[in-house]
Amino acid sequence: MRRSESGKGDVEETRTKERGGGSEEKRWGEIIGNSSEFQRVVNVLQDTVDFDIDVNASVFETNIRVVGGLLSAHLLSKKAGLELEPGWPCSGPLLRMAEDAARKLLPAFDTQTGMPYGTVNLLRGVNPTETPVTCTAGVGTYIIEFATLSRLTGDLEFEKVARQALYGLWESRSEIGLVGNHIDVMTSKWVAQDAGIGAGVDSYFEYLVKGAILLQDEQMMAMFLDYNKAIQNYTKYDDWYVWVQMYKGTVSMPIFQSLEAFWPGLQSLIGDIGNAMRTFLNYYTVWKQFGGLPEFYNIPQGYTVDKREGYPLRPELIESAMYLYKATKDPTLLELGRDAMESIEKISRVDCGFATIKDVRDHKLDNRMESFFLAETMKYLYLLFDPDNFIHSDGSEFDLVVTPYGECVVGAGGYVFNTEAHPIDPAALHCCKQDNTEKWEVEDLVKEFFSVKPKTETFRKEKVDYLNQRDPFVTRTQNRINSKRTSLLHCPSQAFTSKLSILGQVFLE
Ligand code: DMJ
Numbered sequence: 001m002r003r004s005e006s007g008k009g010d011v012e013e014t015r016t017k018e019r020g021g022g023s024e025e026k027r028w029g030e031i032i033g034n035s036s037e038f039q040r041v042v043n044v045l046q047d048t049v050d051f052d053i054d055v056n057a058s059v060f061e062t063n064i065r066v067v068g069g070l071l072s073a074h075l076l077s078k079k080a081g082l083e084l085e086p087g088w089p090c091s092g093p094l095l096r097m098a099e100d101a102a103r104k105l106l107p108a109f110d111t112q113t114g115m116p117y118g119t120v121n122l123l124r125g126v127n128p129t130e131t132p133v134t135c136t137a138g139v140g141t142y143i144i145e146f147a148t149l150s151r152l153t154g155d156l157e158f159e160k161v162a163r164q165a166l167y168g169l170w171e172s173r174s175e176i177g178l179v180g181n182h183i184d185v186m187t188s189k190w191v192a193q194d195a196g197i198g199a200g201v202d203s204y205f206e207y208l209v210k211g212a213i214l215l216q217d218e219q220m221m222a223m224f225l226d227y228n229k230a231i232q233n234y235t236k237y238d239d240w241y242v243w244v245q246m247y248k249g250t251v252s253m254p255i256f257q258s259l260e261a262f263w264p265g266l267q268s269l270i271g272d273i274g275n276a277m278r279t280f281l282n283y284y285t286v287w288k289q290f291g292g293l294p295e296f297y298n299i300p301q302g303y304t305v306d307k308r309e310g311y312p313l314r315p316e317l318i319e320s321a322m323y324l325y326k327a328t329k330d331p332t333l334l335e336l337g338r339d340a341m342e343s344i345e346k347i348s349r350v351d352c353g354f355a356t357i358k359d360v361r362d363h364k365l366d367n368r369m370e371s372f373f374l375a376e377t378m379k380y381l382y383l384l385f386d387p388d389n390f391i392h393s394d395g396s397e398f399d400l401v402v403t404p405y406g407e408c409v410v411g412a413g414g415y416v417f418n419t420e421a422h423p424i425d426p427a428a429l430h431c432c433k434q435d436n437t438e439k440w441e442v443e444d445l446v447k448e449f450f451s452v453k454p455k456t457e458t459f460r461k462e463k464v465d466y467l468n469q470r471d472p473f474v475t476r477t478q479n480r481i482n483s484k485r486t487s488l489l490h491c492p493s494q495a496f497t498s499k500l501s502i503l504g505q506v507f508l509e
């Protein structure tokens with residue numbers, strides 16, 4: 001095991017990656033490794049971004065694309081070789097931008113139920129004529145970004161509103177344990193009562209699982225497992241998932257939607273590999289039939305649905321292949337990756353990019369390219385074929401940084417992707433909290449183990465003094481240099497999260 005220690009949480013990082021007995025010096029950048037472009041875009045953002053604009057924005061899309069993208073870039077800045085400001089990851093320009101953007105979304109959560117409106121004006125807040133009807137995913141897809149923000153900035157409001165929204169949906173589930181598609185956030189009445197795992201609902205379930213992994217939150221996982229039971233009971237037929245009426249469980253649409261193809265990946269995160277593979281293979285047959293996934297597929301008829309024949313190069317099936325390949329190493333998953341690459345290359349490549357396929361039956365193209373094609377589809381495809389990428393790391397390597405709150409481990413693996421495929425480093429969430437009780441307890445234990453007389457109170461007081469200094473970052477670093485007083489944890493404990501998120505299960509201690 002090696003670690004690279006950067007005394008000030010600064011930019012210096014040269015990593016020795018060992019492979020097959022030999023060792024290779026490699027500078028690890030962001031996922032695809034184009035660090036200079038990363039740097040250029042960060043500069044562009046710093047020079048141009050202004051969220052004080054009179055624009056009505058989707059709360060959901062702004063969160064997953066803008067807030068999630070900025071947070072992820074902030075957390076990857078060190079790996080990308082950016083010059084970091086002192087105190088990173090608890091501060092930094094990208095984090096401030098993410099916070100600015102998220103603050104613009106907060107007025108949407110000011111409802112009678114805590115569930116948010118779907119749209120907010122970035123300058124004026126919620127429009128007085130705004131509809132109170134929001135889709136389920138639009139209510140329940142915030143916990144990853146908002147909890148990350150709260151843990152990094154110390155402002156608990158973000159995590160609080162995201163949790164309230166999750167509980168709002170949980171409280172509104174039907175007696176048979178299902179949620180519908182659209183809800184009135186003022187009255188908690190379901191306006192669209194189709195229950196399923198696809199459009200309008202998908203990322204709510206995704207965020208319960210990933211939120212549970214990121215935050216080691218048993219309650220969130222318990223909620224998902226309860227939903228999962230109802231979903232398996234009422235919507236699953238021959239490893240396909242259909243749409244049902246949320247109160248009665250009767251089938252309303254025997255349809256597979258391409259958005260639902262994220263589900264096997266999510267199942268693999270909770271360790272349900274057998275079911276995940278069977279469903280994946282069903283979806284893969286549809287891919288083979290058309291060279292892509294139509295937006296809707298009528299399961300009994302085995303064919304596309306009128307006006308839903310397009311394939312906008314969505315990521316979901318490839319995303320599932322990436323997770324399942326990690327779990328099983330089954331070569332079928334790489335075959336899907338190869339097929340996807342060939343289809344995308346042969347069918348959709350045009351002079352200026354990759355075009356949405358308008359109709360999978362004749363492979364005619366549309367004049368548009370979705371941003372999720374680059375953010376997600378390409379990223380998952382790349383990661384499927386790059387098992388050595390740091391994103392897949394197992395915690396045997398990490399970085400150590402010093403923040404105003406003490407030393408902490410980052411980059412130890414267990415990355416949690418938000419629903420727009422922006423990875424969040426779970427370890428970083430433990431860097432910025434004032435309350436070091438947990439850490440001190442571990443340090444006390446180590447002290448005891450090495451038979452050092454545990455002067456607990458003095459030790460803690462010393463820590464508190466550090467935290468109370470005017471510039472604790474400088475003082476702490478200086479102190480380390482002057483007195484050579486190093487942390488008792490010579491082998492820093494890896495974030496709890498990253499140790500346990502391999503198959504996504506939350507294990508109770
Ligand atoms: C993405 O914008 C997100 O993954 C969202 O949750 C639903 N799916 C699209 C891409 O298909």
